Amino acid sequence: MFEIMIMNVTERDAVFYHERLSGFLPNRIIDMHAHVCLKAHRRSKGGERGTVSWTDRVASENPIEDLLDSYRLLLPGKQVLPLIFGMTLAPGDDLDAGNDYVRRCAAEHGLPALIFAVPGWGAAEFEERVTAGGFLGAKVYLTWAPPEIATDAIEIFDFLPRHQLAVMNRHGWIAMLHVPRAGRLRDPSNLEQILEIERAFPNVRLIIAHVGRAYCPEDVGNAFEVLAETRRACFDISANTNDEVFEQLIRAVGAKRVLFGSDLPILRMRMRRICDHGTYVNLVPPGLYGDISGDEHMREVAAGEADELTFFLYEEIDALRRAAARAGLTRTETDCIFFGNARRILSGLGVNNPFTV
Numbered sequence: 001m002f003e004i005m006i007m008n009v010t011e012r013d014a015v016f017y018h019e020r021l022s023g024f025l026p027n028r029i030i031d032m033h034a035h036v037c038l039k040a041h042r043r044s045k046g047g048e049r050g051t052v053s054w055t056d057r058v059a060s061e062n063p064i065e066d067l068l069d070s071y072r073l074l075l076p077g078k079q080v081l082p083l084i085f086g087m088t089l090a091p092g093d094d095l096d097a098g099n100d101y102v103r104r105c106a107a108e109h110g111l112p113a114l115i116f117a118v119p120g121w122g123a124a125e126f127e128e129r130v131t132a133g134g135f136l137g138a139k140v141y142l143t144w145a146p147p148e149i150a151t152d153a154i155e156i157f158d159f160l161p162r163h164q165l166a167v168m169n170r171h172g173w174i175a176m177l178h179v180p181r182a183g184r185l186r187d188p189s190n191l192e193q194i195l196e197i198e199r200a201f202p203n204v205r206l207i208i209a210h211v212g213r214a215y216c217p218e219d220v221g222n223a224f225e226v227l228a229e230t231r232r233a234c235f236d237i238s239a240n241t242n243d244e245v246f247e248q249l250i251r252a253v254g255a256k257r258v259l260f261g262s263d264l265p266i267l268r269m270r271m272r273r274i275c276d277h278g279t280y281v282n283l284v285p286p287g288l289y290g291d292i293s294g295d296e297h298m299r300e301v302a303a304g305e306a307d308e309l310t311f312f313l314y315e316e317i318d319a320l321r322r323a324a325a326r327a328g329l330t331r332t333e334t335d336c337i338f339f340g341n342a343r344r345i346l347s348g349l350g351v352n353n354p355f356t357v
């Protein structure tokens with residue numbers, strides 16, 4: 001699958017990159033949302049507790065070599081530093097092996113990294129694991145919320161518990177949060193708990209992944225009015241291609257709190273995303289991702305249209321480009337989204353010259 005998705009950079013992809021993206025992007029980029037993982041550490045099937053499973057059709061693993069090759073092939077001419085973390089999706093996966101792999105990749109390649117943390121770790125254990133691995137904070141995921149909580153009732157604090165936030169607050173660590181719940185960003189419990197994290201744990205460097213999973217305008221509700229009150233929380237644009245949502249985000253919190261993140265390896269996908277009655281749908285070439293007939297988030301285009309599809313990564317960056325133009329961002333501000341804002345976060349954690357570590 002890697003060969004199919006990556007080696008096949010078409011003439012059309014190259015034109016898209018050089019005409020729309022290359023000049024827009026700064027030469028140095030920090031990707032604040034990149035997964036590395038090996039299939040050998042994976043046991044779960046995918047799709048647990050309401051999470052999507054189409055992502056597995058794109059990549060079931062992402063060794064560090066593939067991640068670094070992805071940047072070379074997809075963003076030629078750019079120097080990219082990723083913040084890496086695992087893709088340990090659900091109980092049953094080998095969490096310790098996954099974290100150890102990330103730790104080794106980070107040490108060997110001089111990359112910043114987050115531990116994949118689960119809520120069952122007490123404060124002391126959590127602190128010890130992050131410190132011992134040289135991690136800069138934690139990535140958390142809703143599938144690890146206590147099993148007795150119904151999927152649609154999972155709240156942020158069920159898998160990002162206050163006792164771990166207190167430890168992160170003391171150290172100023174990064175918390176990478178994929179928000180739960182069908183309401184996504186607009187969900188009142190999500191918004192309330194994001195505000196509580198800001199108030200109660202002001203030193204946590206909270207990053208809300210995928211702009212809070214607001215992939216369609218219907219996912220926003222009054223979220224940006226509420227979030228305009230925040231002062232610190234950052235938002236990564238990973239795996240999101242919605243320029244309307246990006247524009248609203250920029251207008252609500254300003255360019256300084258928007259971070260580029262890819263969500264590789266799935267961003268190698270060939271696709272274009274649309275919203276259909278408030279639900280996102282990935283339009284993909286026929287046959288490329290197997291039998292997708294049962295997946296409401298996947299739809300095949302006709303063979304002729306498939307040639308017009310490019311990489312998910314390019315669609316994301318191009319959507320940010322359009323949003324930035326409409327919001328009137330300067331070159332300096334867009335450079336901050338792809339580099340400066342992340343550098344500020346990393347240097348606050350002692351990673352001072354990320355391109356020479």
Ligand SMILES: [Zn+2]
Nearest residue numbers: 033035209263
């Ligand atoms: Zn991710």
